[in-house]
Amino acid sequence: xxxxxxxxxxxxxxxxIVIGSGMSGGWAAKEFTExxxxxxxxxxxxxxxxxxxxxxxxxxxxEFKHRGRIPEDxxxxxxxxxxxxxxxxxxxxxVSKDKEHPYVQEKPFxxxxxxxxxxxxxxxxxxxxxxxxxxxxxxxxxxxxxxxPIRYKDLAPWYSHxxxxxxxxxxxxxxxxxxxxxxxxxxxxxxxxxYFKSSVEKNYTNRHVISGxxxxxxxxxxxxxxxxxxxxxxxxxCQRGCPFGGYFSSNSSTLPWAMKTGNxxxxxxxxxxxxxxxxxxxxxxxxxxxxxxxxxxxxxxASIIFVNAGALNTNLILLNSKSxxxxxxxxxxxxxxxxxxxxxxYRARMSGEFDGYADKHTTGREPTSAYLPRFRNVEKQETxxxxxxxxxxxxxxxxxxxxxxxxxxxxEGLLNPTYGVWQVGSHMMGETIPKEENQVSLDxxxxxxxxxxxxxxxxxxxxNDEKMIKDYHEQFTQMFEExxxxxxxxxxxxxxxxxxxxxxxxxxxGKDPKTSLLNxxxxxxxxxxxxxxxGACMTSTATQNPSLTYMALTARACDHAIKASKKG
Ligand SMILES: Cc1cc2nc3c(=O)[nH]c(=O)nc-3n(C[C@H](O)[C@H](O)[C@H](O)COP(=O)(O)OP(=O)(O)OC[C@H]3O[C@@H](n4cnc5c(N)ncnc54)[C@H](O)[C@@H]3O)c2cc1C
Ligand code: SF4
Numbered sequence: 424x425x426x427x428x429x430x431x432x433x434x435x436x437x438x439x440i441v442i443g444s445g446m447s448g449g450w451a452a453k454e455f456t457e458x459x460x461x462x463x464x465x466x467x468x469x470x471x472x473x474x475x476x477x478x479x480x481x482x483x484x485x486e487f488k489h490r491g492r493i494p495e496d497x498x499x500x501x502x503x504x505x506x507x508x509x510x511x512x513x514x515x516x517x518v519s520k521d522k523e524h525p526y527v528q529e530k531p532f533x534x535x536x537x538x539x540x541x542x543x544x545x546x547x548x549x550x551x552x553x554x555x556x557x558x559x560x561x562x563x564x565x566x567x568x569x570x571x572p573i574r575y576k577d578l579a580p581w582y583s584h585x586x587x588x589x590x591x592x593x594x595x596x597x598x599x600x601x602x603x604x605x606x607x608x609x610x611x612x613x614x615x616x617x618y619f620k621s622s623v624e625k626n627y628t629n630r631h632v633i634s635g636x637x638x639x640x641x642x643x644x645x646x647x648x649x650x651x652x653x654x655x656x657x658x659x660x661c662q663r664g665c666p667f668g669g670y671f672s673s674n675s676s677t678l679p680w681a682m683k684t685g686n687x688x689x690x691x692x693x694x695x696x697x698x699x700x701x702x703x704x705x706x707x708x709x710x711x712x713x714x715x716x717x718x719x720x721x722x723x724x725a726s727i728i729f730v731n732a733g734a735l736n737t738n739l740i741l742l743n744s745k746s747x748x749x750x751x752x753x754x755x756x757x758x759x760x761x762x763x764x765x766x767x768x769y770r771a772r773m774s775g776e777f778d779g780y781a782d783k784h785t786t787g788r789e790p791t792s793a794y795l796p797r798f799r800n801v802e803k804q805e806t807x808x809x810x811x812x813x814x815x816x817x818x819x820x821x822x823x824x825x826x827x828x829x830x831x832x833x834x835e836g837l838l839n840p841t842y843g844v845w846q847v848g849s850h851m852m853g854e855t856i857p858k859e860e861n862q863v864s865l866d867x868x869x870x871x872x873x874x875x876x877x878x879x880x881x882x883x884x885x886x887n888d889e890k891m892i893k894d895y896h897e898q899f900t901q902m903f904e905e906x907x908x909x910x911x912x913x914x915x916x917x918x919x920x921x922x923x924x925x926x927x928x929x930x931x932x933g934k935d936p937k938t939s940l941l942n943x944x945x946x947x948x949x950x951x952x953x954x955x956x957x958g959a960c961m962t963s964t965a966t967q968n969p970s971l972t973y974m975a976l977t978a979r980a981c982d983h984a985i986k987a988s989k990k991g
Contacts, residue, residue, distance in 0.1 A: 449544065771850070779845070
């Protein structure tokens with residue numbers, strides 16, 4: 424697009440533009456600014472400064488107007504957001520409201536969004552595991568999706584790079600399926616979790632119960648002090664924003680770090696409408712931005728553009744970036760942009776009780792739980808479904824406090840609780856298979872308040888997902904019975920896709936431009952100065968919580984972009 428205002432162009436020109444300030448965008452900002460590149464981060468949401476804009480972080484339960492709950496009228500106005508477990512009185516201000524950001528559901532899909540500085544990194548559950556070669560080789564070996572253009576060895580140094588800065592608590596478990604990382608001391612399992620671990624590991628050679636690896640600082644180190652972050656205090660109120668910086672968020676870590684370099688410019692309340700493409704230069708030149716409030720349109724320019732708007736919004740921006748060269752969206756020569764979207768299947772749960780350890784109970788709070796890495800179809804295909812599932816496991820003792828009475832009686836009742844039976848629970852995190860028909864596209868008629876077409880989401884479970892749920896219930900019933908648990912119950916929440924908040928794909932990486940959008944460095948095959956390093960780039964989903972992989976892919980792609988730009 425021609426731009427005749429030379430001064431305006433010069434003022435609005437940077438080395439790099441990063442779209443989105445969340446988990447992955449924060450990493451792009453850190454990596455580029457550290458290396459001296461003038462970087463503009465464009466964020467559609469409002470500014471949330473670490474420790475300045477965490478309004479509820481130090482509030483006591485009795486200080487909340489609705490005792491922490493969401494009033495029914497607010498729930499009614501937000502039927503989708505209110506399904507998310509962090510949509511409570513203490514954190515609902517970090518979850519985007521349904522009415523403000525509509526989308527079209529061809530099939531039911533619960534899209535959870537956090538439009539603000541830091542994106543969803545403020546809200547996440549901080550579970551972090553590396554993918555292994557069982558995951559990177561999976562699509563080629565099991566014959567689904569396209570082959571990943573990278574293997575574990577390509578990403579391993581970047582996982583290390585990210586982990587050392589983020590701070591990951593975990594143990595060296597020595598499992599091929601879940602490679603070890605650069606860990607801080609892991610959090611301890613409680614007595615019943617340890618008991619379940621010994622029961623499972625006695626009965627199966629390929630099943631393991633480990634402490635959930637999580638992005639919490641459990642040991643002070645210089646690198647965290649330099650970020651102004653301290654050790655986790657086990658408050659378990661992370662979704663409010665942590666005053667200690669005990670868990671990783673872009674707000675507490677990468678963004679202030681980038682700001683300190685003097686090379687970062689951040690603009691908020693600025694919605695990226697599209698990426699600008701120059702037909703003569705055959706590359707992207709910048710972005711078109713709409714002011715959230717005034718609706719004023721501005722253009723910003725850079726020679727490198729990183730798209731980190733969160734998987735589905737990244738798809739939307741690329742689909743909406745049309746030119747005569749790319750009539751169906753930027754980089755979309757093969758018509759596959761927006762297709763092969765996948766997610767995690769979180770529908771299945773288990774519960775049970777344990778009649779033992781009567782002399783023991785849990786105290787305090789722990790911001791992680793036990794984790795069972797995937798054990799199905801790892802070395803060989805052994806079930807009637809493809810791939811497998813990881814799962815969480817928790818054991819807690821019910822606390823029974825007598826809240827009747829007043830004055831001293833009440834105080835005594837609260838201070839001397841009795842304990843009920845031990846309760847155990849598990850939830851499944853299943854891999855879904857990317858399929859062409861699971862896709863997002865632009866609605867032809869409906870537009871949002873900024874005149875941008877609404878995203879139409881057409882995604883559903885399939886038979887593979889149903890079979891996996893059945894298997895999880897069977898296998899966990901067996902493991903619970905072997906451990907002597909009673910009152911074992913299986914649940915299928917039947918929840919729509921989306922609530923897992925691990926949406927991935929649509930702009931997948933691959934070796935062949937005919938079947939993928941991005942190359943092995945996360946560059947669009949046909950517009951190589953545009954990189955996509957959030958969940959949209961994922962070729963397959965694996966079973967691991969994905970954000971650590973987005974961060975590692977981002978750091979690796981930044982390194983590539985910096986080297987490529989030095990070469991001119
Ligand atoms: C309750 C909850 C629990 C979770 N638990 C885990 C977990 O345990 N482990 C894990 O790995 N993951 C977890 N996740 C998922 C994790 O938060 C996401 O994977 C991660 O934040 C994605 O990073 P991102 O950079 O792609 O997107 P985000 O962090 O969402 O950031 C995207 C940013 O882009 C901005 N943006 C969007 N569109 C535009 C536009 N057009 N113009 C400008 N800016 C735009 C958004 O406002 C946002 O700030 C959880 C999420 C939630 C909500
Ligand atoms: S559990 Fe740790 S990280 Fe979470 S709010 Fe408490 S101190 Fe912060």
